[in-house]
Amino acid sequence: MILTEKSIAEIKEKAVHYPVKKSAILPALTVAYRQVGHVDEVIYKEISKIIDVPTLEIAEAATFYTMFPKKPRGKYLLQVCNNISCALRGSDSMIAHLENKLDIKLGETTEDNMFTLIGVECLGSCSTAPMIQVNLDYHENLDKKKVDSLIDELKAKKD
Amino acid sequence: MHYSPVITNAEIAAKDKDLHLFQYVEDPKQCEVETFVSRGGYKAWKAVLDGISKEDVIETVKKSGLRGRGGAGFPTGLKWSFVPKDSPKARYLVCNADESEPGTCKDRVIMERDPHAIIEGMAIASYAIDCHLMFIYIRGEFTHCIEKMETAMKEAYEKGHLGKNIYGSGYDLEMIVHTGGGAYICGEETALLNSIEGERGQSRMRPPFPAIEGLYACPTIVNNVESLAAVPHIINRGAEWYASIGTEKSKGSKLFSLSGHVNRPGNYEVPLGFNLKDMIYDPAYGGGMLDGKKLKGVIPGGASTPFLLPDMIDVALDYEALQEKDSMLGSGAIIVFNEDTCIVWVIKKLIHFFRHESCGKCTPCREGTGWLEQMINRIEAGQGQPGDLEKIEEVCGNILGRTICPLGDAAVMPIQSALRLYRDEWQYHIDHKECMVKSNFELK
Ligand SMILES: Cc1cc2nc3c(=O)[nH]c(=O)nc-3n(C[C@H](O)[C@H](O)[C@H](O)COP(=O)(O)O)c2cc1C
Ligand code: SF4
Numbered sequence: 143m144i145l146t147e148k149s150i151a152e153i154k155e156k157a158v159h160y161p162v163k164k165s166a167i168l169p170a171l172t173v174a175y176r177q178v179g180h181v182d183e184v185i186y187k188e189i190s191k192i193i194d195v196p197t198l199e200i201a202e203a204a205t206f207y208t209m210f211p212k213k214p215r216g217k218y219l220l221q222v223c224n225n226i227s228c229a230l231r232g233s234d235s236m237i238a239h240l241e242n243k244l245d246i247k248l249g250e251t252t253e254d255n256m257f258t259l260i261g262v263e264c265l266g267s268c269s270t271a272p273m274i275q276v277n278l279d280y281h282e283n284l285d286k287k288k289v290d291s292l293i294d295e296l297k298a299k300k301d
Numbered sequence: 302m303h304y305s306p307v308i309t310n311a312e313i314a315a316k317d318k319d320l321h322l323f324q325y326v327e328d329p330k331q332c333e334v335e336t337f338v339s340r341g342g343y344k345a346w347k348a349v350l351d352g353i354s355k356e357d358v359i360e361t362v363k364k365s366g367l368r369g370r371g372g373a374g375f376p377t378g379l380k381w382s383f384v385p386k387d388s389p390k391a392r393y394l395v396c397n398a399d400e401s402e403p404g405t406c407k408d409r410v411i412m413e414r415d416p417h418a419i420i421e422g423m424a425i426a427s428y429a430i431d432c433h434l435m436f437i438y439i440r441g442e443f444t445h446c447i448e449k450m451e452t453a454m455k456e457a458y459e460k461g462h463l464g465k466n467i468y469g470s471g472y473d474l475e476m477i478v479h480t481g482g483g484a485y486i487c488g489e490e491t492a493l494l495n496s497i498e499g500e501r502g503q504s505r506m507r508p509p510f511p512a513i514e515g516l517y518a519c520p521t522i523v524n525n526v527e528s529l530a531a532v533p534h535i536i537n538r539g540a541e542w543y544a545s546i547g548t549e550k551s552k553g554s555k556l557f558s559l560s561g562h563v564n565r566p567g568n569y570e571v572p573l574g575f576n577l578k579d580m581i582y583d584p585a586y587g588g589g590m591l592d593g594k595k596l597k598g599v600i601p602g603g604a605s606t607p608f609l610l611p612d613m614i615d616v617a618l619d620y621e622a623l624q625e626k627d628s629m630l631g632s633g634a635i636i637v638f639n640e641d642t643c644i645v646w647v648i649k650k651l652i653h654f655f656r657h658e659s660c661g662k663c664t665p666c667r668e669g670t671g672w673l674e675q676m677i678n679r680i681e682a683g684q685g686q687p688g689d690l691e692k693i694e695e696v697c698g699n700i701l702g703r704t705i706c707p708l709g710d711a712a713v714m715p716i717q718s719a720l721r722l723y724r725d726e727w728q729y730h731i732d733h734k735e736c737m738v739k740s741n742f743e744l745k
C-alpha cells in the first residue's frame with residue numbers, strides 16, 4: 143500500500159458520513175493527493191478497496207479534476223495564477239522571473255526534482271494578487287523580493 | 302494557520318448599524334465559537350428552533366428581499382419555497398463555496414474569519430426546507446478555508462449547535478464539509494451536485510430543477526456562502542430592517558471584491574446601490590488608480606459580465622442599475638484596468654479560462670470556446686485577418702442561449718461587449734498586427 147494507515151483512517155472517517163458510497167471519491171482523492179502529491183491507477187485501486195467503489199468509477203471522476211496531478215511532480219508544485227486579476231498585477235512577469243530563476247520553462251520540473259512550475263486558473267486570490275500556491279499553501283501580495291525569498295526558503299528547507 | 306492578508310472595510314462595518322457581514326472579520330477570535338456566541342451568534346438558530354415555523358422563516362426571508370449572492374440574484378426565500386412540502390424524500394441544503402468566478406474572493410473571507418456565521422445560516426435554511434443533512438462544497442484549493450470550516454463544524458457539534466436533538470428541540474441536523482477538485486464548472490449548481498455524488502463535474506439538463514430533484518435525486522437547495530451568512534441577521538433583526546438597506550429593488554448589503562489597477566484592492570461590504578466610482582476612488586475603498594494611471598475599463602461583476610467604459614462608472618452597484626448599462630452585478634467582483642491594458646489581451650485571458658473550464662457536455666460551448674480562443678490568440682499574436690471580428694461575432698451568436706448551462710453565455714458576453722465597446726482597438730490590432738498598447742505589467 144502507498145496510502146498510509148493515517149490516510150486510510152482519514153478516508154474511512156470521511157466516507158461514513160455520506161448517504162451514498164460514491165460520494166467519498168473526491169474526499170478520498172483529496173486525502174491521497176495530500177499525502178502522495180499526485181494520484182494514479184495504483185492509488186485508484188487502493189481507494190477502491192477502502193471505499194468499496196469500482197476503480198473505474200474513481201478513475202473516471204479523478205481524470206475530470208485538474209487539481210490532482212496525475213504524475214509525480216517536483217517536491218514543490220509552484221502554481222501561479224495567471225488569470226486576469228493576477229495578470230493585471232504582473233503574473234506574466236512573475237512567471238518569466240521564476241523561469242529565469244529556476245532555469246525551467248512553464249510546465250517543467252527542475253533537474254533536482256525540487257520545483258515544478260505551472261500556470262493555473264483563478265485561485266480566488268484576486269484582491270491579494272499576484273499569488274503562488276506552493277503545494278497546499280497560498281502566498282499572496284507577492285513582489286519580486288517576496289518571490290525570491292520564498293524560493294530561497296524552500297530551497298533551504300530540509301525535510 | 303493561514304489568514305488571508307486581504308484588505309477589508311471591517312472598521313466601517315463595525316460602526317455602521319446596517320452592515321453585518323464584515324462587522325467582526327478583523328478579529329481572529331471571531332472564528333471561535335465562544336466569541337461568536339458572545340456576540341449574538343447562534344441566537345437566531347435557537348430562536349428558530351424555539352418556535353418559529355418553517356413557513357414563517359421562509360416568509361421572513363422572502364419579505365427581506367434577499368437575493369442570491371452567487372451570481373444569478375434569484376430571490377432566496379422564493380427558492381426555498383419551491384421544495385415540495387409533501388415529498389417523502391430526504392431534502393438537502395448545499396452551501397456553494399466553490400468561489401471560482403475570476404475576480405471573486407469574498408466568500409473565503411467569511412470562511413476564514415467568521416465560519417460560524419455560515420454554519421448558522423445553513424442551519425436555518427436547512428430547517429426551513431426540513432433538511433437534516435447539509436453540505437458545504439468548498440473549492441479544493443482553499444485548504445485554509447477548509448480547515449477553518451472543519452474546525453468550526455467540530456466546535457458547533459461539541460457545543461450542541463449541530464447534531465441530534467439540538468437545544469432539546471427534537472430537531473436533528475448533520476453537516477458535511479465536501480471539497481472540490483479544481484473545476485470552475487462545479488460552482489454551477491447542477492455540476493456541483495454531480496461532484497458531490499462522485500461523478501465528473503458536468504452540468505445537468507433542467508428541468509428537473511434541484512429544488513425538485515437535486516442531490517441523490519432528492520429536493521435540494523443550493524445557496525451561496527454570502528446569501529446564507531445574511532440569513533441569521535434577517536431572523537434576528539427582521540425582514541423590515543434588512544429591506545430598509547439598499548435600494549428600492551436591490552435589498553441588503555453586498556460584498557464586493559475589488560481587484561486590478563487600484564491602490565487598495567480588497568473586499569468591501571456596502572449597501573446595494575453604492576456608487577461604483579466611489580468604490581474605485583474613495584480612500585476608504587479602492588483609493589484611486591494605481592500609479593495615477595488613467596482608467597480604461599471595469600468588469601463589474603466577475604469575468605463573465607460585460608465591460609463598463611470610464612464614462613459609465615457613475616453607476617449604482619445594484620442589480621437593476623448595472624443591467625441598464627447592459628452589464629450585471631454577478632458575483633460582485635469588480636476588476637479595474639488602466640490605460641496600459643490591451644483589450645485583446647484581456648479577452649485572451651478570459652476565453653482561455655472559459656475554454657479550459659468548459660465541461661464539454663454540449664457542442665456549442667465545447668467547440669465554440671475552442672474556436673474563439675484560436676481566433677483571439679491569432680489576433681493577439683498579430684495574425685488577425687479582415688473578417689475575423691465578424692467571424693467571432695458569429696460564433697458568439699451560435700453559443701449564446703444554446704447551451705445546457707450558463708457557462709456558454711458567460712464565455713460569450715464579455716467578448717461581445719469588448720467588441721462593441723472597444724471596436725477600434727480590435728480593428729487596430731488586425732490592421733497593424735500589434736497591440737495599440739502593450740500590457741507589460743511588471744512584478745513590483
Ligand atoms: C459556470 C458557473 C459557475 C458558478 N460558480 C459559482 C460559485 O463559485 N459560487 C456560487 O455561489 N455560485 C456559483 N454559480 C451560481 C450557482 O449555479 C447558483 O446559482 C448559486 O450557487 C445559487 O446560490 P444563490 O441563489 O445564493 O446565489 C455559478 C454558476 C455558473 C453557471
Ligand atoms: S455550457 Fe459548457 S460548461 Fe455548461 S454544460 Fe455545456 S459544455 Fe458544459
